[in-house]
Amino acid sequence: MTDRTVTMVRVYLTEGDHMLRGLLTCLHDELKVGGVTVLRGIAGFGASGHLHTASLLDISLNLPLVVEFFDAPERAQAAIRRIHDYVGPGHVVTWAAELNMGDR
Amino acid sequence: MTDRTVTMVRVYLTEGDHMLRGLLTCLHDELKVGGVTVLRGIAGFGASGHLHTASLLDISLNLPLVVEFFDAPERAQAAIRRIHDYVGPGHVVTWAAELNMGDR
């Protein structure tokens, strides 16, 4: 089974940043990364310590968003440099992983 | 504190694949992995570049799904071989992690 080393990238936003659409368009149209998943948290807090939660009363609060993708290491590094136009420092986490190609 | 090395596995599907139920049943009944979490993304795109988003107008679109689990490395590798009956190549990412057992 052949594995390829990839860099996993997770970008932490909040809905209130209004950066998701621009970032997704950049990842899709310009950086052409191989796949992106956007997850919405139900609660969270940032470095500011301000707590964000979803409840029946405040369902539209400023919830956390995680933009996740993986790509070849050099492509991921290029993407990260560009992503910093959309997020402040300390909002991008990466690690090495193996992409399993399912060859038998 | 005792840690055990595990392999984290993330499998990327979309709702339109209609593979989730079969994959979950396989992971649960046959592979008996120790725990699985399924996350639904609110937006995403795959290697095809086709953008998937949730909005009030198209809430039932083909959203991304992430099936995540961890297990002992040899058990995870056996599971991955089986998972490729459900997903195409390039949809399974793994990395090593530590499972913290909370001993003190």
Add this chain to the structure above:
Amino acid sequence: MTDRTVTMVRVYLTEGDHMLRGLLTCLHDELKVGGVTVLRGIAGFGASGHLHTASLLDISLNLPLVVEFFDAPERAQAAIRRIHDYVGPGHVVTWAAELNMGDR
């Protein structure tokens, strides 16, 4: 570009544990970790093998929750010891990652 090594921490709960509020308060008020995201799964099962799913009929079932954060390794280790007051053994997974600071 400067990277800092951090420890990624993922804590697996279910809604039925009723531990989320206490854990979040602890992470926020006492441990002061730099940021936390809580994700709710749409399906999953634990080591018990009991399957949890969301459907129109049982929307309020015992769904999986993932509490995710990262911090400097020594701070993360201190947090993990405290987290075990809220979750049983085998529900905390960690790995090393790089926090990208976006310096250019």
